[in-house]
Amino acid sequence: MxxxxxxxxxxxxxxxxxxxxxxxxxxxxxxxxxxxxxxxxxxxxxxxxxxxxxxxxxxxxxxxxxxxxxxxxxxxxxxxxxxxxxxxxxxxxxxxxxxxxxxxxxTEADLVPGIEMALAHAARLRELDKTVERLHQSLEARKLVERAKGLLMERFSWTEAQAYERMRRHAMEHRVTLEDVARRVIQEMSRGGGQRA
Ligand SMILES: [Mg+2]
The missing domain is CATH 3.40.50.2300 (Response regulator)
Structure with a gap:
């Protein structure tokens, strides 16, 4: 290395x-x-x-x-x-x-361990930052899906399972993520449109 x-x-x-x-x-x-x-x-x-x-x-x-x-x-x-x-x-x-x-x-005896420990520590902090970022993103995605599901249930009188299934199927058919579908649903609904996701 x-x-x-x-x-x-x-x-x-x-x-x-x-x-x-x-x-x-x-x-x-x-x-x-x-x-x-x-x-x-x-x-x-x-x-x-x-x-x-x-x-x-x-x-x-x-x-x-x-x-x-x-x-x-x-x-x-x-x-x-x-x-x-x-x-x-x-x-x-x-x-x-x-x-x-x-x-x-x-001294030379302090310098190398001091640097190596600091580098190792910095690498761990970077990993931790990435993990926190990933967790934050997945939490945000889940919030979007929940919100979109709620909107669909209200608009079409669907059950939670129905709303989820519609979104899931749409995501699969269009090769997009559930998060994308949710975002789209929220956009459409807030525009006042009644189109299905
Ligand atoms: Mg000085």
Whole structure:
């Protein structure tokens, strides 16, 4: 498996150089660097790294603010680099989509596990997001079908089973989903039409 594409954000050029060297040695690809929050946003959008290592204290725009904006725009996972682990920082970091942190000075022994754990965590979060989205969609589809069924029952004095069967058959015959049929029924009915689905 190819190693991740990483972006380094820190206002100290020497620190960036050290981290770049460690990452390259470990087989990671450093796809972008930035020295402040504003540049980080630009670079993140351009290079679309798999993960961002982000300093907190920087001029122009700090790492947490930049992280919040980058997270909203791209969902790229962010690991912050900090000299101290403050409770307040942790709260702010959560809001910025930060999924891990490394305490400076960063050693090679901390760097690789820190990155790999963050990547694994980010992958799990993405899966979870997809699952939630799927559940939401199927719930929406079910609501539509229920609503359409109710409309048909009322309009044609059908039983629930009859209304459902009509919709199901229509979906099969026209090779569309039940959800599509339901949407169509609701559209037609709200237009005041009495045509059968
Ligand atoms: Mg700094």
């Amino acid at each position: 190819p190693k991740a594409r990483i972006m380094i954000v820190d206002d100290e050029p020497v620190f960036r150089m050290d981290i770049r060297e460690m990452l390259t040695e470990e087989g990671y690809e450093v796809v972008a660097e930035a020295a402040n929050g504003e540049a980080a946003i630009e670079q993140a959008v351009r290079a679309r790294p798999d993960l961002i290592l982000m300093d907190v204290k920087m001029a122009k725009m700090d790492g947490l603010k930049a992280g919040r904006i980058i997270h909203q725009m791209t969902k790229i996972p962010i690991v912050i680099l900090t000299a101290y682990s403050q409770a307040q920082l942790v709260d702010e970091a959560k809001a910025a989509g930060v999924i891990g942190y490394l305490v400076k000075p960063v």
